[in-house]
Amino acid sequence: MLFNQIHKEAAVEKYIPKSVENLNEAEIERKRKHILLMTQVLYFLTNEFLSRKFQWLLPVIFSKSTDPLWPDPGASIEKRIETDVYETQVRTTLSMIVHKMVACSLFAERLFVISPNFRVERRERASTGWHAYEFNQLDFEMRDATSRDVMRTVEEVLTGLAKYVGDKCEYLIDSEVYDALKDVRGPFEIRDRDFLVSEYGDNWEEVLPKEIKRPVWVVNIPREFYDFEDFETGRWDNYDLYVPKYGEILSGARREFEYEKIVAKMERDGIRKENYSVLLKLSRDGKLKRSSGAGIGIERLVTWISGAHHVCETQLFPRVPGIVYEL
Numbered sequence: 485m486l487f488n489q490i491h492k493e494a495a496v497e498k499y500i501p502k503s504v505e506n507l508n509e510a511e512i513e514r515k516r517k518h519i520l521l522m523t524q525v526l527y528f529l530t531n532e533f534l535s536r537k538f539q540w541l542l543p544v545i546f547s548k549s550t551d552p553l554w555p556d557p558g559a560s561i562e563k564r565i566e567t568d569v570y571e572t573q574v575r576t577t578l579s580m581i582v583h584k585m586v587a588c589s590l591f592a593e594r595l596f597v598i599s600p601n602f603r604v605e606r607r608e609r610a611s612t613g614w615h616a617y618e619f620n621q622l623d624f625e626m627r628d629a630t631s632r633d634v635m636r637t638v639e640e641v642l643t644g645l646a647k648y649v650g651d652k653c654e655y656l657i658d659s660e661v662y663d664a665l666k667d668v669r670g671p672f673e674i675r676d677r678d679f680l681v682s683e684y685g686d687n688w689e690e691v692l693p694k695e696i697k698r699p700v701w702v703v704n705i706p707r708e709f710y711d712f713e714d715f716e717t718g719r720w721d722n723y724d725l726y727v728p729k730y731g732e733i734l735s736g737a738r739r740e741f742e743y744e745k746i747v748a749k750m751e752r753d754g755i756r757k758e759n760y761s762v763l764l765k766l767s768r769d770g771k772l773k774r775s776s777g778a779g780i781g782i783e784r785l786v787t788w789i790s791g792a793h794h795v796c797e798t799q800l801f802p803r804v805p806g807i808v809y810e811l
């Protein structure tokens with residue numbers, strides 16, 4: 485069966501990716517194509533960041549300190565995983581944000597890490613097709629960079645990626661998506677979240693992907709303490725990238741680095757300061773550097789490029805919210 489035919493048949497019902505042992509032959513073939521495409525995407529992205537002089541770090545899985553993911557209008561975490569290692573309470577990585585801010589301040593001016601993020605999403609999110617309870621993020625950080633620098637880097641990398649997969653991987657991509665990829669060229673349009681709320685209401689995140697034909701930046705999103713907030717204007721210097729049909733594939737920001745501001749935000753948001761003592765000490769000592777960065781959801785990126793029905797389809801071993809397979 486052709487790739488497109490399988491694709492259209494799958495669209496008839498709400499598509500929940502199956503476990504590997506239950507795939508039929510056509511589905512195994514489709515899975516192979518996703519693996520080939522994933523390999524090409526990782527090959528391109530890692531080469532691209534290395535050629536831009538980023539250092540490549542390895543991820544951590546358990547730490548005392550990780551992303552609070554709070555407050556975040558988009559978060560829907562059912563449970564936070566905490567366990568003991570050597571009688572010490574640790575958490576699974578929700579994102580590498582804290583580690584990358586520290587690493588960028590002390591060791592590497594530009595860095596990236598491909599890290600598993602473990603987020604136990606509410607089980608209703610199985611049917612969004614856009615959530616997985618475990619996924620990988622290519623997280624990067626740039627010292628002394630502005631948000632504009634990061635946005636430009638992302639635009640260049642994604643424009644290059646769209647061209648690369650268009651040239652190399654046509655047989656792996658749905659034909660409609662293939663045509664749309666030819667149109668992916670930075671700079672991308674920028675929209676303010678306040679405007680989107682007034683235009684589309686509180687569920688703007690669902691409406692926006694249906695309205696756009698190319699990737700669009702959304703800026704000024706109130707969320708975690710580490711994103712830069714101008715206390716005078718109330719504006720946030722952060723950005724998410726939305727792609728047509730699906731939704732957000734990347735989020736990032738210019739970072740807070742001043743001790744008083746970070747403490748004030750943690751107190752306001754009810755964040756436990758004792759979980760962030762390394763970050764706080766660095767900022768108090770003036771050693772936390774100015775930086776900006778972002779994280780790209782790898783499976784989401786491949787979903788968008790392949791035209792998959794569900795983000796977990798791009799995972800060999802699907803992590804569908806609410807469904808735990810053996811592998």
Ligand code: ASN
Pocket residue numbers: 551578579581621623624735736737777778779780
């Ligand atoms: N990767 C994001 C960032 O760089 C953080 C996150 O995933 N919550 O801002």
